[in-house]
Amino acid sequence: MDRFLGLPDLASEHGARLDYATELVHWLMFALFIIWGALFVFILFRFRQGRNPKASYKGLQSHLSSYGEVAVAVFEVVLLLGFSIPLYSERVDDVPDQSEAVVVRVIAEQFAWNSHYPGPDGIFGDTRPELIDVESNPIGLDRESEGAADDVTTVNQLHLPVDKPAVIRLSSKDVIHSFFILAMRVKQDAIPGMEFPLWFVPTVTTNEMREKYGDDFNYEIGCSQLCGLGHYRMRGFATIHSQADFDAWMEEEQSYLGGEDEDEFWG
Amino acid sequence: MSDHEHEHHEELSFWRKYVFSTDHKVIGIQYTVTALFFLFFGFCLMMLMRWQLAFPGKALPIIGALFGADRMPDGIMLPEFYNQLGAMHGTIMVFMGVVPLAVGGFGNFVVPLQIGAPDMTFPRLNMLSYWCYFVGGVIMFASFFVPGGAAQSGWTSYPPLSDIAPSGQTWWLMGMMALIFSSLLGAINFITTIIQLRAPGLTFFRFPFFVWAQFVTSFLLLLAFPPLQAASFFQLMDRVFGTSFFMPEGLVISGQLSEATGGGSPILWQHLFWFLAHPEVYVLILPALGIVAEVIANNTRRPLWGYKSMVYSLIFLGFMSFIVWAHHMFLTGMGSAMSAFFQTTTMIISIPSVIILTALILSLWGGSIRFTTPMLFALAFLPMFGIGGLTGLPLGLASTDIHLHDTYYVIGHFHYVVAPGTLFAMFAGIYYWYPKATGRKMSDFLGKLHFWPSLIFMNGIFMPMMIQGLAGMQRRLYDGGEIYAHTQTALHWHKVISISAWGLALAQIPFIINFFASLRKPKTAGDNPWHSTTLEWAAPSPPPHGNFTELPTVYRAAYEYSHPDHDEDYLPQFQADAQAKPAAATP
Amino acid sequence: MSMAIPYTVEPRPDTGLNNVKIGIWLFLASEVMLFGGLFAGYIILRVGSTDWQPGSAFGLSVPLAFTNTLVLITSSVTMVMAWASLIRKDFSKYRLYMGITVLCGLGFMVIKYIEYTSKFSHGYYPSTHIFLALYFTLTGLHGIHVIAGMGYNAYLWGPGAKMWETAPEQFTNRVEASGLFWHFVDLVWIFLFPVLYLL
């Protein structure tokens, strides 16, 4: 069925269950459409004027249709209680702790995705809107604040280790955006003035994907909420590393920090 | 009150008769014509978008240059113009096309006739309602020509984007206020009319289903619109007086720290908007269901199956539609309890829809089905609404909505309900009541020439959108998603869709010809050309001022077709000699 | 031929109501939803705010607002008495009570004007703080309602009163409908007063 629905590639742990739910609903939809549709076509054929010149006042006597309606209702209850409510609750209630997950802040802006890593100390430095500078400090990070010295920030590039829960704390600087990584089956609005977590466990590294699809492959971050002129081009990339590669990347980023010309990096 | 006061036969001037008329039929026709104009206009906006989606960044041949350098320099569309087209297409289609046509047009024209009333209870309010709509329409239309162009933050106008948008957004808000006011006046009038001006003998359960649909619709308009009015005031304050109802503090817009004082909430707008806009979508569909029910009963020549359960479902639907709104907001950071609640109500609301649809299909059983043009449109409505409704289910489950939210799947979902759904019902209604309004019948041949290609092209447009949506293609993309990798598998469908859209445009030509050419035919339709049972067919065609030559009395339920005790296959509500077999029925 | 619209004055037997009565109640239902939306906005913004300030922080004057409450309540009472006078066919009393009602409305607006100007003179504008934004928007919309009600009442007091000669019953109904609206406007203020000034 997922072939048939044409759902895109999957690379996260919970995604399979979401896809399964999607398939299940579509099965229900197809079944309903086929049953009702077949009945519909049959009736049109059977009771057309040419074949049935005299209409029946009483019409259909059976009340079988009630069973059909009850069946639909039962199916919906199963979908709700068995799948959707638990799956969704897991998304919003079971956000893992910083101790067991990689936590990244993602701050959306017209039209880019800024990420903010707490660095080895695990503490996010403060950010303040007054400090924002489009060129050198897009998220307004206060390097003086506690834990900020080793913080790493990137633009349109999100790096995450594979097989470890990733928690993205999502917010926005200006208008509402909506963050998604298709293969991870996550999507969440980024709303200014609020911060919401979103989490998933990536299961396939970018390199593994490249082996399959060629070197052009990249996980994409897209924006799905209309956010202005550049909404259509608000695209970022996510790279899923093995844990070792991720650590190496983080170390490399660290080496840029505190250097004479930190600005180089922001370009 | 003395009757003679109203009986003097002064000749009304041209202006009072056709322009500032208080006659519900004239107002209904004014609404219909204006709404058709806006439908056409909204259609044209969409055609421009479809060009850009099929051929992103290519110059639009011939007419492209006419749009000017701030919209389409050298015929190549700018993103801001695309966003204007999208926002205004949605706004126009919903608030200035379908609703005025379904409620202002059909409701105004048909409801008083179907309940045997001489007019609406408040004829002058009725006139005011039309003119508010007209003014709202003019404001919206004019907004294309203000600096920065029309509103461009989607028909949903989410702040903060809409708060910081160019001045077209202010016009949008003012236009909306006029439209809302118009709807309120209309809703009050409809409800009062239906309660008070029913003909003797017309009890609620003898109402044609269309009257029920308009009745419930009016309550939705009456109660759901005011919160959007409130929200529009808030947004207007934000834009004009610099408040920040919808702006939190510390926004940084294009690198500039915003001066807004903050303390506001962007989500507040969404709640107020969807509190209206979900009931609003039922405002789009309920009158359509009403028309379909009329046409089906008439063309199967038998009563509706399960009329009562349909009515109860309708009322239940109307009630439930007030408590599902947040299913549009699952991904705004909603907690699990709230989302569980709204998922559940959303699933519950689908049940009455299933009941009504099923009842309509089963009404066909045992019928003697005539495939007239209105019937074809009404029949096609059923599976088309079915597809639209069914695709609402995965959107209504928050977990599956994660993947589908704000993709073309949503666009496909609701267009199936509004375009081959509601619009087809509107077409059915036009073909069905045209003889009543004009005394002339439309051509059946041209009608069928309109129907079949429209059906095919509609599916050619909206079915591929489901495929695009499942592939994850976002909506509202200026370039149709060209730069994304994940859309590549679904990109070629844009061309199929656009070609179908242009085909759909061609398919409307027979309709437009039919609509105008039929006006020149002789008035030969007669009072009751479809051999129908409801009250509007008791009046002359077209009905004179005051509608009925004689106040009708109602003797029975709405759809007594093929009654066993009656020779003819229809027994009108207004016909006295009921049960007894008439000795020699005059044809 | 044309037919008159029935039940414009006398009630329809099976519903027991005339058209205007139903119309005005429906209108008020929509008004409840309008102010419901505004109050919902107030609640959401207040609960969500990190920096909420009560009215007293901006020097909103409770005595003035309390006076205004009394003024409006008085006007509601005189409105009822104006209507009751018509029922008793006492037109001059009607004139008197309706006159007072209109004057009270005017008094309310004058006090509101004093309040507004004093805010402005302190540099308090709608854009100053979210509380003031709510204050000005809510009272402003309420004020528009007061002006509308007052305008219609003034019309019924003055030129509109001619109808008393030709169609007294219909005129009485109009006064009743206008009264219902006026009570509603009064009621909204009774909610606004504690919400904006006291809480």
Ligand code: HEA
């Ligand atoms: C007329 C308009 C209309 C109607 C009737 C509906 C009906 C429904 N809608 Fe839809 N909806 C819209 C118009 C409409 N919608 C619009 C305009 C939007 C997008 C707004 C925007 O974001 O811009 C939207 C978006 C929308 C969303 C938000 C999606 C998102 O943004 O992520 C959701 C989610 O729950 C939803 C759900 C539903 C449901 C459950 C129904 C249910 O009521 C449907 C119930 C019906 C059925 C279940 C069909 C049953 C039929 C059969 C069983 C018979 C089959 C028949 C034959 C084969 C003959 N809709």
Ligand code: HEA
């Ligand atoms: C009632 C509502 C309605 C209707 C009927 C339609 C009808 C159509 N819509 Fe639209 N649409 C919306 C409401 C509607 N739409 C909304 C709310 C949005 C979202 C906007 C947003 O993102 O904010 C949207 C967005 C939208 C998009 C997505 C844009 C994007 O996301 O970037 C597209 C893309 O193809 C589209 C296409 C179409 C098409 C092909 C039709 C066709 O079905 C059109 C069919 C029309 C006709 C057939 C017209 C018939 C009338 C006549 C021919 C007049 C005759 C005149 C006389 C006789 C005088 N619509």
Ligand code: CUA
């Ligand atoms: Cu950011 Cu769309």
Ligand SMILES: [Cu+2]
């Ligand atoms: Cu909805």
